[in-house]
Amino acid sequence: MRLAFLLYKYFPYGGMQRDFRRFVEECQQRGHTIRVYFIRWQGEPLSGVDARQVPAKGLSNYHRNERYLHWVQADLARDPVDGVVGFNKMPGLDVYYAADSCYLDKALNERGWLYRLTPRFRHFAAYERAVFAADAATEILLISDTEKAKFLRHYHTPEARLHMLPPGISADRRAGPDAAQRRRAKRAELGLAEGEQMLLFVGSGFIKKGLGRAIRALDALRRRGLPAQLYIVGQDKEAGFRRQVAKLGVGGQVHFLGGRDDVPDLLLAADALVHPALDEAAGIVLLEALVAGLPVVVTDVCGYAHHIAAANAGRVLPSPFVQGALERALEEVLAAEENQRCRAAALDYAGREDLYSMHRTGAELIEQLLPAKTGDSGG
Incomplete structure (x- = not known):
């Protein structure tokens, strides 16, 4: 399959970023063609991928995120793939790897009501809802039972779309x-x-x-x-x-x-x-x-x-x-x-204990879930 992996920023010392790299490498080893979209990349480049830097700038993170998504969506319309795998929450993902905690839960429990009137809140809440809403289509790879409970409480996401992964220690x-x-x-x-x-x-x-x-x-x-x-x-x-x-x-x-x-x-x-x-x-x-x-x-x-x-x-x-x-x-x-x-x-x-098989298990799930969405198991 031809897979697009989406990530705003890559640097070599973040846990999510290290998982991103290992998922790409695992999918490559399984014979898939990988395209990567990013705004900023720090560190060693990935070998054998189609790396596309997105010219997304903005005075705020949410403006930058919106411009990133619009650019990527336009590029995918011109040059389609078989599946889109995201590592940040945003609309249009086939599969989302849930490394981040539940934004809505934090906004409701750790912020005042004035914060929830801001454009920043509206943006991040909408992007999270696009992934986890009960009527959304994104398949979700989870790594935390604690966060799973929060997503279920706020969004009532169908259990069939929630897939728990084991850890993935190197x-x-x-x-x-x-x-x-x-x-x-x-x-x-x-x-x-x-x-x-x-x-x-x-x-x-x-x-x-x-x-x-x-x-x-x-x-x-x-x-x-x-x-x-x-x-x-x-x-x-x-x-x-x-x-x-x-x-x-x-x-x-x-x-x-x-x-x-x-x-x-x-x-x-x-x-x-x-x-x-x-x-x-x-x-x-x-x-x-x-x-x-x-x-x-x-x-x-x-x-x-x-x-x-x-x-x-x-x-x-x-x-x-x-x-x-x-x-x-x-x-x-x-x-x-x-x-x-x-x-x-x-x-x-x-x-x-199995603390090691996250990336292999996740890659297998991507292979199983995407053909059902695209109706095409080739690539």
Whole structure:
């Protein structure tokens, strides 16, 4: 089949973007011809795809999104494909990969009524409704039971259009026989002394993923006489958080690493992953930590937090969030005996659960669903 994959922006360190790349590669391996539409691309290009950059500009995100969609629709009318697979919510998709959380739920529960009168709200609500409405036609690939419940509550989407995928951890995230050696090497590279505690925060989207909470927790540990180092991996605006670090006086303990390609080794080097997110549809880094044998402290709003609870490999913080609970949880999982227990539990869970087959399963579903829509199984 000829497939068009739609994504507004690509950069190599986002979870959704990494899934986008792996879905494209999986579909290519299965013999399909891939066209990609994007506004901005950062990082290595995809091999063997028809890459079409969309000249969509605007003073606001929603104006840019609308211009992107109009351009893509016109291009597809001139040069049709057998199916359109979207990674952002918009009208006209045959299949949507639901990496983002439910916009309407957030707008109703986290914003005031004035926000819901804005053009921005009308745009994003309409684009989400075009995918999830009961009378829409888009097939939806889901990754979170938590978000599925929200979509069902707000849109009454028929269950037959909702397809739950298993997680899709890359094999290079798994702890191998050289894990101890790689841990020592990375800790030496980072300048960590023997026995010094390393907290790891991974995520592009610092506000949403709770970096401010993590920095405050680090400061609390320091004041309790439990110094640790916090390493921050991700591509986002740092200035406000650097000011927070300076105000708290923990500049010597907080390290902004930017986007990185060595996350597997950082996961092995760390003593705990801290992920106190305010909102997170899934949180693939939680599972990457599990398969690396790294204890996790996470909020229950994350779609994949239930895996941490099922594995008993850390702490899942209940809502509403309490800063002191995060600090106590970190203190507990950093204690030597509990840390080792969590590590063993994580590796045991990673060995017996399917945390790896998302992209193969999703590609199979795309193959099954699209011929039924197009009435043509060729391509």
